[in-house]
Amino acid sequence: MxxxxxxxxxxxxxxxxxxxxxxxxxxxxxxxxxxxxxxxxxxxxxxxxxxxxxxxxxxxxxxxxxxxxxxxxxxxxxxxxxxxxxxxxxxxxxxxxxxxxxxxxxxxxxxxxxxxxxxxxxxxxxPTQCMLDLLTIYQEFGTFTNLNVVIVGDIKHSRVARSNAYALTTLGANVYFAAAPGFKDDTMNFPYISIDEAVEKCDIMMLLRIQHERHTAKQYDSTSYLVQFGLTKERESRMKDHAIILHPAPVNRGVEIDTELVECQRSRIFKQMENxxxxxxxxxxxxxxxxxxxxxxxxxxxxxxx
Amino acid sequence: MxxxxxxxxxxxxxxxxxxxxxxxxxxxxxxxxxxxxxxxxxxxxxxxxxxxxxxxxxxxxxxxxxxxxxxxxxxxxxxxxxxxxxxxxxxxxxxxxxxxxxxxxxxxxxxxxxxxxxxxxxxxxxPTQCMLDLLTIYQEFGTFTNLNVVIVGDIKHSRVARSNAYALTTLGANVYFAAAPGFKDDTMNFPYISIDEAVEKCDIMMLLRIQHERHTAKQYDSTSYLVQFGLTKERESRMKDHAIILHPAPVNRGVEIDTELVECQRSRIFKQMENxxxxxxxxxxxxxxxxxxxxxxxxxxxxxxx
Amino acid sequence: MxxxxxxxxxxxxxxxxxxxxxxxxxxxxxxxxxxxxxxxxxxxxxxxxxxxxxxxxxxxxxxxxxxxxxxxxxxxxxxxxxxxxxxxxxxxxxxxxxxxxxxxxxxxxxxxxxxxxxxxxxxxxxPTQCMLDLLTIYQEFGTFTNLNVVIVGDIKHSRVARSNAYALTTLGANVYFAAAPGFKDDTMNFPYISIDEAVEKCDIMMLLRIQHERHTAKQYDSTSYLVQFGLTKERESRMKDHAIILHPAPVNRGVEIDTELVECQRSRIFKQMENxxxxxxxxxxxxxxxxxxxxxxxxxxxxxxx
Missing domain, CATH: 3.40.50.1370 (Aspartate/ornithine carbamoyltransferase)
Incomplete structure (x- = not known):
């Protein structure tokens, strides 16, 4: 390299x-x-x-x-x-x-x-954000093979999604996307599932930040976005016991994720930064x-x- | 702490x-x-x-x-x-x-x-500005008890005034304020005196910067402010022999203080920065x-x- | 000093x-x-x-x-x-x-x-830009005596021209200026020659950046400037074998100099930065x-x- x-x-x-x-x-x-x-x-x-x-x-x-x-x-x-x-x-x-x-x-x-x-x-x-995400997963699970990773949110504008999707596939994980209409990306070939499927299926929920600065217009109202497409407390309660939450930060609190979940037990958001x-x-x-x-x-x- | x-x-x-x-x-x-x-x-x-x-x-x-x-x-x-x-x-x-x-x-x-x-x-x-002001006084007088400290200027918008007034009171100094109309602060309970009383009474004259950036409109003309409320050379000549001048800087030269006094014998303005x-x-x-x-x-x- | x-x-x-x-x-x-x-x-x-x-x-x-x-x-x-x-x-x-x-x-x-x-x-x-220019010349020629140095470009707005003209004269070099109309400087007394004379005469061609940010209006079209007053590949081919090109950078590529000459064999532009x-x-x-x-x-x- x-x-x-x-x-x-x-x-x-x-x-x-x-x-x-x-x-x-x-x-x-x-x-x-x-x-x-x-x-x-x-x-x-x-x-x-x-x-x-x-x-x-x-x-x-x-x-x-x-x-x-x-x-x-x-x-x-x-x-x-x-x-x-x-x-x-x-x-x-x-x-x-x-x-x-x-x-x-x-x-x-x-x-x-x-x-x-x-x-x-x-x-x-x-790619360095990807490597720290991988390290956080590796510390947690010791492997990548057959882990279900759902990448959720503004896929279209996200360089984090792209780098992770490639590397996780190389490592043998199953990569899924979940995105609101308008946030999907046609240039990458991964299956899309709904946020409600995602919370139940995932071992790792990898949330993305809505890249407001890359949008031409604000596409969603914050509160309705959270309820329709984000990680609410109700959705979090349906995740598997061992499932963890990642987010590259900065977090749009109350948009991609309920603000109380940012430092919840399954959140590894600040651990990612340390890694x-x-x-x-x-x-x-x-x-x-x-x-x-x-x-x-x-x-x-x-x-x-x- | x-x-x-x-x-x-x-x-x-x-x-x-x-x-x-x-x-x-x-x-x-x-x-x-x-x-x-x-x-x-x-x-x-x-x-x-x-x-x-x-x-x-x-x-x-x-x-x-x-x-x-x-x-x-x-x-x-x-x-x-x-x-x-x-x-x-x-x-x-x-x-x-x-x-x-x-x-x-x-x-x-x-x-x-x-x-x-x-x-x-x-x-x-x-509070760290306060501590360096205190160190400068301490080096000069070796004590704070019964020293007359007059804090002069834009009290209302000054975080320096507030931190010093509290700490100097704790240390046993006598704290006075001198301020132009509109620059007084009702939330702190210290006696106000005129600038002309201040120069004669003080052991320490603690000038403040006019915080133009926190004002909604320019309240005073520079020259008339100096003459009415600032430290002119005439006023400085009436200070006690041992009295010193402090200012947290940046100085508005010719407004709070005559520009020639910034580095005069009783000024400790650059000594404060060193401290x-x-x-x-x-x-x-x-x-x-x-x-x-x-x-x-x-x-x-x-x-x-x- | x-x-x-x-x-x-x-x-x-x-x-x-x-x-x-x-x-x-x-x-x-x-x-x-x-x-x-x-x-x-x-x-x-x-x-x-x-x-x-x-x-x-x-x-x-x-x-x-x-x-x-x-x-x-x-x-x-x-x-x-x-x-x-x-x-x-x-x-x-x-x-x-x-x-x-x-x-x-x-x-x-x-x-x-x-x-x-x-x-x-x-x-x-x-003056520090001048010293690094001199070091680059010194490494190349081992002397300054009787070297022909032509300083070319926006002389009028250039602090680099001024510092070099003084020091090179002190060191015994022959200093010439070449400038488009409007870029000449009346406050310095050095002979002006044309760019076409310059390329053939010089041991050192010292190009200057057009200081767009110091101009009130854009004075020349880029391409026509290069053709009329800049260092084209054709002009470069007429330089003496041992002659070198200096430029303080940042280079306006395609304006003062053909973009392909920036890293050509006789360019010392990146060597100057190292020096x-x-x-x-x-x-x-x-x-x-x-x-x-x-x-x-x-x-x-x-x-x-x-």
Whole structure:
């Protein structure tokens, strides 16, 4: 793997390499012995992903180059390619990029001599979010084979749905979609079921955020959306005992999910965020090692303190 | 003290614990042996407070997570509570928050398992600014008992006035207010005197900034405000020899104070900023120790170099 | 040199001190033993310069204080002077400033007790950009004497042209300008030649960016500008074998230069960015040593790893 931009062609073996490394990092601190520079280029808003990468980088002892789009030369018309080449020239060893185009990495990666991680690509993919979702499932069930995963909500505008649907299929899970009219996506071939079927069938209910900022008009009233298509308390009560709830956040409270369920017993929403740090550490270490920026024969490991 | 959000119920003993620790830190460097993550969540503009916390954190060897509101998920409607819980999940050990609501911490702190520092709450409180003001007075006078402190200016919109009035009263100082019509605050019970009485009576003149951004309309012309209600050079000449001038800054030069007085002999305005760093280091250390994130039995102290 | 704000009075000796120190830093890592705080105050957009300073600071082990204008007290009307004094009070040892005024440093530096580096002053000077341009030329030719340097483009709005014209003259190079009508600058006394003369005469072609953001109206159509005044592939083919192309970037691709030439064999555009890091490291070390913040007798050098 030269870059980490999509789950579409990720092998099962490679996914487990990441998941097992992430679990190792959760239990044991590790600092890279090299001075590694990472540029985080976020062209779209982010709290979780950006902060998660930032914590992951500091835990590994990396130097983070923060880039503020609004005060960058992008305001003077500079392209993504030239911005990326600039980071390379200035000494970055790794790029973490979120950008509004669905496939920005296709043209970018062939001309760069450093690894690129996709931290969100328009309505395309969000593969690091997928990996942390998978880690959360893996911690819970220890396997993916024959698990019923229902991805619920604004499938059409969701890069999270796409990355998870590909990877979960690779891992042998059964993927279903549940979506309100207008939120379905014709470009992916997975069976649609109703939200009421979903709550009873699923081992994992993977809720999505309604991407208001990608819609041209508000399509549903919040309360009626929850009642018709969201996870109400009544629906939650019909889920299997062992079934868990995931959501990539930020949550639209009272829309996709009843606000009281956000921190309920079967919710793993904040656990997902915690797992994001270890997952991103794992992906960065694996890429840096593959590119020769990190030499694992010179480890700097120590038992975790707290 | 589980959180540091208000001076209203701070004991005299606790205030002196902070002041004495701050003085110790001014004279002797100290780095925490643990890797501590702090998220600085500023929902309102700041230069001084944010940079001061940032320097304090680096001097202690902490990892600072900077949060840019404009590029965060707050733009997607995420609440303060969910943002704070996210920081907690991602690994923050301490939150420093400035927010436009007067009492944002009341609902926030009960559900978090990490300490919160109030770096400014609407027109409510600004307790770390208060502590650095107190340190500046303490360095000068060695006591607070029976000192005459006059807080002058836009009392009504000032969180600085409120935090100082409470704490100075606790410490035995005599607190007076001086304010132009329209700038008085009926919710606090302290005697009002005129600016001309104030300059002669005070040991400490604590000027406030006119909070233009919290006013609906500009209430006074700058020059006439200075002449009628501000600290002119003539008024300054009537102050007691030992009396000092404080201002939380940014200063509206030529409005609250004659521009030539900003760096005059009795001004402690830039000294306050320097003290802000040591005060905030002290508050953070005390909180982290209380929560068990910092273990003082493993100190990493060294004599200050410069 | 107390501050690094202009090339106008820089001696040849001082320039070579910087260039040779930069070359030394390119070949050998160096970390300062002291904890040094630098505030980067950028009042205008920047990717390259800001990131370059940031990398330079981290490579030297400095603590970077990032300042976001949009969320600072500048939005409350605070002046540059008060912002700079604040940084000084809070503990900064060095200021790196970009500001839209042409001569902001004239009033600022006399009242500060720490060194200031000009990272861009309106249409005035950009001396660190100049030093990295000089380093790139120095690496290529080993001398400046009698080299023909043609500075091409929007001379009138370019702080890069000004800083380079002064310093190159000091170093014994022959400086020419080439500019479209409306882009000439009457305040500098250098000979103007046509772009077609320029390509054949130059050892170094120093292209400038058209500063659209400083123009009141778009003066030229992009394509016709390239054909009439820019570096087309045809013109590039007429350059001397050893001649090189510089550009401070961001490049307006297809305007100042044919997009295919940006990474052509004689382009040093990305090399310039790499050199910017070493040049800025050199300038910072030299200033900090002169001010006594860095003591060179306590070096912390090590052979470069990668």
């Amino acid at each position: 030269r870059h980490f931009v999509s789950t579409r062609n990720l092998s099962s073996k490679y996914i487990f390499l990441i998941l097992n490394k992430a679990e190792e990092l959760r239990l044991q601190q590790e600092k890279l012995p090299e001075q590694i520079f990472v540029a985080n280029l976020f062209f779209e808003p982010s709290t979780r992903t950006k902060m998660s990468f930032s914590v992951a980088q500091r835990k590994l002892g990396m130097e983070t180059l923060d880039f503020q789009m609004e005060t960058s030369s992008v305001t003077k018309g500079e392209t993504l390619y030239d911005t990326a080449k600039t980071c390379e020239a200035i000494g970055a060893n790794l790029l973490v990029i979120r950008h509004q185009e669905d496939n920005w990495y296709d043209e970018l990666t062939p001309n760069l001599s450093l690894p690129v991680i996709n931290a969100g690509a328009g309505r395309g993919e969000h 994001g740090v270890y997952t991103r550490m794992a992906i960065m270490i694996i890429l840096l090692k593959e590119w020769g920026y990190h030499n694992e024969t010179n480890p700097n490991k120590c038992k975790k303190i707290n | 589980r959180h540091f959000v208000s001076t209203r119920n701070l004991s005299s003993k606790y205030i002196f614990l902070i002041l004495n620790k701050a003085e110790e830190l001014r004279l002797q460097q100290e780095k925490l042996p643990e890797q501590i993550f702090v998220a600085n969540l500023f929902f309102e503009p700041s230069t001084r407070t944010k940079m001061s916390f940032s320097v304090a954190q680096r001097k202690l060897g902490m990892e600072t997570l900077d949060f840019q509101m404009e590029t965060s998920s707050v733009t997607k409607g995420e609440t303060l509570y969910d943002t704070a819980k996210t920081c907690e999940a991602i690994g923050a050990n301490l939150l420093v928050i400035r927010h436009q609501e007067d009492n944002w911490y009341d609902e926030l702190t009960p559900n978090l398992s990490l300490p919160v520092i109030n770096a400014g709450a609407g027109r409510g409180e600004h 802000g760093v040591y005060t905030r280091m002290a508050i953070m250390i005390i909180l982290l120790k209380e929560w068990g994130y910092h273990n003082e039995t493993n100190p990493n102290k060294c004599k200050k170099i410069n | 107390r501050h690094f704000v202009s090339t106008r009075n820089l001696s040849s000796k001082y320039i070579f001190l910087i260039l040779n120190k930069a070359e030394e830093l390119r070949l050998q890592q160096e970390k300062l033993p002291e904890q040094i705080f630098v505030a980067n105050l950028f009042f205008e957009p920047s990717t390259r310069t800001k990131m370059s300073f940031s990398v330079a600071q981290r490579k030297l082990g400095m603590e970077t204080l990032d300042f976001q204008m949009e969320t600072s007290s500048v939005t409350k009307g605070e002046t540059l002077y008060d912002t700079a004094k604040t940084c000084e009070a809070i503990g900064a040892n060095l200021l790196v400033i970009r500001h839209q005024e042409d001569n902001w440093y004239d009033e600022l530096t006399p009242n500060l007790s720490l060194p200031v580096i000009n990272a861009g002053a309106g249409r005035g000077e950009h 910017g890091v070493y040049t800025r490291m050199a300038i910072m070390i030299i200033l900090l040593k002169e001010w006594g913040y860095h003591n060179e007798t306590n070096p912390n050098k090590c052979k470069k790893i990668n």
